[in-house]
Amino acid sequence: MVHSVQGVIARSAGAPVELATVIVPNPGPGEAVVRIQACGVCHTDLHYREGGISQDFPFLLGHEAAGIVEEIGAGVTDIQPGDYVVLNWRAVCGQCRACLRGRPHLCFATHNAAQKMHLEDGTPLSPALGIGAFVEKTLVHAGQCTKVSPLATPAVAGLLGCGVMAGLGAAINTGSVTRGDSVAVIGCGGVGAAAIAGSSLAGATRIVAVDIDDRKLHIAREFGATHTVNAKECDVVESIREMTNGFGADVVIDAVGTPQTWTQAFYARDLAGTVVLVGVPMPDQRIDLPLLDVFGRGGSLKSSWYGDCLPSRDFPMLIDLYLQGRLPLDRFVTEEIALDSIEDAFSKMHAGDVLRSVVLLP
Ligand SMILES: NC(=O)c1ccc[n+]([C@@H]2O[C@H](COP(=O)([O-])OP(=O)(O)OC[C@H]3O[C@@H](n4cnc5c(N)ncnc54)[C@H](O)[C@@H]3O)[C@@H](O)[C@H]2O)c1
Ligand SMILES: [Zn+2]
Numbered sequence: 001m002v003h004s005v006q007g008v009i010a011r012s013a014g015a016p017v018e019l020a021t022v023i024v025p026n027p028g029p030g031e032a033v034v035r036i037q038a039c040g041v042c043h044t045d046l047h048y049r050e051g052g053i054s055q056d057f058p059f060l061l062g063h064e065a066a067g068i069v070e071e072i073g074a075g076v077t078d079i080q081p082g083d084y085v086v087l088n089w090r091a092v093c094g095q096c097r098a099c100l101r102g103r104p105h106l107c108f109a110t111h112n113a114a115q116k117m118h119l120e121d122g123t124p125l126s127p128a129l130g131i132g133a134f135v136e137k138t139l140v141h142a143g144q145c146t147k148v149s150p151l152a153t154p155a156v157a158g159l160l161g162c163g164v165m166a167g168l169g170a171a172i173n174t175g176s177v178t179r180g181d182s183v184a185v186i187g188c189g190g191v192g193a194a195a196i197a198g199s200s201l202a203g204a205t206r207i208v209a210v211d212i213d214d215r216k217l218h219i220a221r222e223f224g225a226t227h228t229v230n231a232k233e234c235d236v237v238e239s240i241r242e243m244t245n246g247f248g249a250d251v252v253i254d255a256v257g258t259p260q261t262w263t264q265a266f267y268a269r270d271l272a273g274t275v276v277l278v279g280v281p282m283p284d285q286r287i288d289l290p291l292l293d294v295f296g297r298g299g300s301l302k303s304s305w306y307g308d309c310l311p312s313r314d315f316p317m318l319i320d321l322y323l324q325g326r327l328p329l330d331r332f333v334t335e336e337i338a339l340d341s342i343e344d345a346f347s348k349m350h351a352g353d354v355l356r357s358v359v360l361l362p
């Protein structure tokens, strides 16, 4: 059945988002229609609205979601109607050069739905990160649906669909944080706080949280930060060094993604340490560094796409850890809001008032 549902779209760069009727086609081969129950508001949605990611307006925003599979297309065997799933933007292909070498978390040819959702006048929509989930029902590739335990509520489970997974994975997967490590995390929004939670889970013994907002630093402590630095009041590099016996942290995670924060990360790590860039820079940003410092400090400079996660491996495992009380996923949810409050949620995100606003759908 073709569905006509309400969704939140961004029509042009910088314009406020608006509610619109979205036409969701029948699932074709390999596709599924999912009834969305909850979808978090991620900074990347705001990047889309500002035209910072691509110019393919109009966008159907939202990509951090959980829901129930409603219909499946021909050839879909891994999921069936009624399954409780978290949507992912890494439906691995199994055939690209990364997958064939046993690195599916790097898949370079991930699947999305082949068909487009569209507006009533036929205008095709570009779904954010190939998902588009600020909508009652969405069309995705079946591989984008990862089954998890229904004991976790949709508001909590959906978080793993993007920002929280990106942060947890930046620490655990990309940064390979391990027992006894010192870690510094610059930027303690949803992504950075998750990087702190991931570092704590992995056994880091010193975790320095850096932000420009004391409220975020307070929350960071709840997720496991042992030290905090207000970047407006202190020299970030000096402070991190002081808090790590004068040497710098083993792993520094930049969850802001600007030349300034990345350069701080670069100099705030110990010799042979690791920098992980998980914040997404804007297209015009540049860095200028002495190449000798890059060589002389050794170590590795990494980027973390989606926390280098493999959804089929990581989502059910992290939900299990949450259900066992070992990962406080529920603490990321600052507020639950309705579909028509996303502009407000962007303002609150901008003002630093929230870790995650999560849209609940009836
Ligand atoms: N790599 C990925 O796969 C991936 C996935 C999701 C989100 N992201 C990106 O991660 C970034 C963070 O997302 P979020 O949802 O946590 O955003 P957010 O707005 O909730 O958090 C950003 C935090 O950084 C702080 N901050 C800003 N400037 C700072 C500075 N100079 N020094 C220290 N702290 C500073 C803010 O106070 C805020 O607490 C965004 O760029 C987002 O697009 C990346
Ligand atoms: Zn692949």
Ligand SMILES: [Zn+2]
Pocket (backbone or CB within 6 Å): 042, 043, 044, 045, 063, 064, 162, 163
């Ligand atoms: Zn996101």
